[in-house]
Amino acid sequence: MTSTDEAATIVFLDRDTLSPETRLRAPAIPHRLDIFGRTDPGEVADRIRDAHIVVTNKVPLRREVLAQARRLRLVAVAATGTDVVDVAACAERGITVSNIRNYAVHTVPEHTFALIFALRRSITAYRDAVIRGAWQESGQFCFFDHPIRDLAGSTLGIVGDGVLGRAVAEIGRALGMRVLFAAYKGVEGMGPLYTPFDEVMRVSDVITLHCPLMPATRGLVGPREFALMERRPLLINTARGGLVDEAALVAALDAGQIGGAGFDVVTQEPPAADNPLMAAAARPNVILTPHVAWASQEAIQSLADQLVGNIEAFWAGRPRNCVAP
Template sequence: MSLPTVVFLDRSTIPSHIEFPHLPFDHQWVEYDSTEQHQVVERLSNAQIVITNKVVLERSTLSLLPNLELIAVSATGYNNVDIDYCREAGIAVANVRGYATQSVPEHVIGLMFALRRNLIGYHRDIAAGEWQRKQQFCFFTHPIGDIVGSTLGVIGSGELGQATATLAKALGMNVIFAERKGVSRCREGYLPFERVLMLSDVVTLHCPLTEETCDLIGANELAKMKPNALVINTGRGGLVNEQALVDALKARQIGGAGVDVFSQEPADESNPLLANSHLPNLLFTPHIAWGSDSAIEKLTHILMDNIRAYMDGEQQNRVV
């Protein structure tokens, strides 16, 4: 009986200095730094188990892989996998949960502080010689705000939303949770979606990207926010309409935005956010909120244990 083959399609999505735990069964391990869509079928032709972070596995591809038994997603989001087909074909799917409950909240808070205190603007002003021109021990070209006593509106109350709320409370912020958009009757502990937008000094998004949440924050929602409000998106790019966000920033309709995720990744010059990178109240990072070393090490352990659990006949972190 041949050994099961495990193929990692996009190993480069995990930093090279992070080592993976060993699987506790005999197997063949094959990894590729990255995989183009036209290479998927060939690379998985003999695989029983595939690891993917962002490589798309859709029906037309999966139907050509009769040996495939398990898709181990090396992330929480699994919108790159055709779940309906996997259910029909009996392909198991497992994801990784709860690994970034320190990394993501700290990133959110970091973006929030950088924007509220205008750190980018001051850095650019010093680099441009503004300090030398002022001839003072300090200068004030941008407003500096405090976090204590302000209100954080959390959209998405899963593990990451809750962990961010806990950290924000420790900083002296008031925290409110938004009910799902369009829901008139709120669950206990939640406020109507639109009211959270109106009350919040900072809005942070931690919900999955679905048909219902696509463009969750658009021009109408941004218009309801305070003129000094910050929008922080470490969830998924499609949650916020990027052009509407740029328009709101330019019109000073909101105070600033911190963006870690984009509608298309990597973002290119056609993205309105990148085209306006000069804005002092706009800060973005390349989808790395989840990526502290400790978080990624935890992710690799959960990922490999998901594979171990499947081979042992256990249901662990299973989507299907």
């Protein structure tokens, strides 16, 4: 373990991924802190070569780069997801990986329901119609160009039963929704608190994803799952883009298999111009936001405070929020 008397060299590779209003306090340990707004792939090895601690949000740290970091002891991920880090390679080299936990318990569920409300009641579609002059053209006090549905009495299917999934369930129940937690895809016998995955796809009016991206969940929702969706649900994704086959999503919208989509994430971020969701984003039943569900001012400040706390705890010999390979 690193001595508490030794000064830590800390490198933050992508400070610009946190809002400029966020206060990043100096760690209460002897240290040198080098902050970079962004780091391109070709710059990573040189910047971390002599670091004891590397902070990254979205800059990948792969095996070949980690092998060149001669003094690295901690990778402090400024996020919950650690898929940008080769955790197994870190373990082999005795490098601890920490992450941020439970900071988004309010902001992500609130954003999830902002998308649900906007789509279920066609808020953006009506706003656009008013801007185009449709209200004046209607000749009466209101018009009915887009569907409006209540949430009370509808079924909310949740994929992912962590802190965010449970918070979304609590809001859904408060709104009078029937809440179903999906069992793991293809897994039977998870107990009475879970509904088989395919059944959740079949009976839900709203399906929302709150699970991590890993080999078992990549492409979790694709053509097969869209074909199961008998109630033309809304599909909400504030988790990870790779959970959904994006081409299949657009095909499902075209075929009327789903009633709409609210996505805060895509497979590649920022999305390429030819990403299927970019063309679909102008549809009245699609809302695409730029991965900001996590990004309330309160949540980002909580993340920054926890990040510095993780660094201090590690240097004091009490590592926390450690991620296993």
